[in-house]
Amino acid sequence: MRRLLPLIALLPLLAGCDDDDPVAVRDVTPPAAPRAVYSVTDDGLVRLYWVGNTEADLAGYRIYMAPCASGASCPYDFIQSAPRGATGAAIALANGVTRYFAVSAVDYAGNESALSEETVFDTPRPAGFNEQLGDYVDEPPISAWDFSAFDTPAERVPWDSPNADVFFGFANGTPYLWAAYTDVEIQDAGYASSLDAVDFAPPAGWSADGIVEAIPGHNYIVRIGDTSFAHYAKLRVVGFVNMGGGVQRLRFDWAYQLVPNNGELEAGRPRAEGPRVRRVFPAALP
Secondary structure, eight states: OGGGHHHHHHHHHHHTTOTTSOOOOOOOOOOOOOEEEEEEEOSSEEEEEEEOOOOTTEEEEEEEEESSSSSTTSOOEEEEEEETTOSEEEEEOOTTOOEEEEEEEEETTOOBOOOOSSOEEEOOOOEEEEEEEEOTTTOGGGSEEOGGGTTSTTOEEOTTOTTOSEEEEEETTEEEEEEOBTTEEEEEEEEOSSGGGOOSOOSSOOOSSSEEEOOTTEEEEEEEEETTEEEEEEEEEEEEEEEETTEEEEEEEEEEOOSTTOOOOOOSOOOOSSOOOBOOOOTTOO
């Protein structure tokens, strides 16, 4: 019996060598790269969005940022993560700074997808909400807006100020916005649910006479400066404020792109050489 003891002791080990036992296989398959990535410009923020992945073992997403689109000298650096159910993220970025973005997907085994294929870049810009302008007849000192003074208390100026970009008033009972000088163009971008619903300035479509009707719910694009060095801005008419005595003010939201010739809606007013030229308006104006 003593000779059988070593064999008996080995039986549990031999039982563990059954060929029918499953063998663990390491997951080395990464998720698909996120699709349909795009950005929305905000004030000090870039809002990045994508279509969510559908893999059962998806763990989340990784967001990358670069100073240029691609190339060996332009690597994308990891900046933040997003959880499994996310389809977007807010990324803090200084106004006036342009960066490129990409997104990858990661599974629970740590496998990471390739970066998203879309070329996505954005430039945050300052914005403001629920501002007011007076009628140029009833309240001339506060009837115009100077977009370049966005970080000062001097945004509202008289309609005939050399710093005025657009001004507000009524003509024959209809509210209008006027582009104050010939280096300012304006156009009605139509109804929009929010200021951010219009995210990029078009290259054409400007009002021929620099006048547009101020319609609640409509967004307006403004170009300030000549075609070689222009800043873009936008405003959305929220409504009108009754001040009593028949006096009404325009209530609006706005955004101003700091980077010249960047339609993604440098501090400092763009100017052609020489003084600004006042537009010629109908006789209804003083």
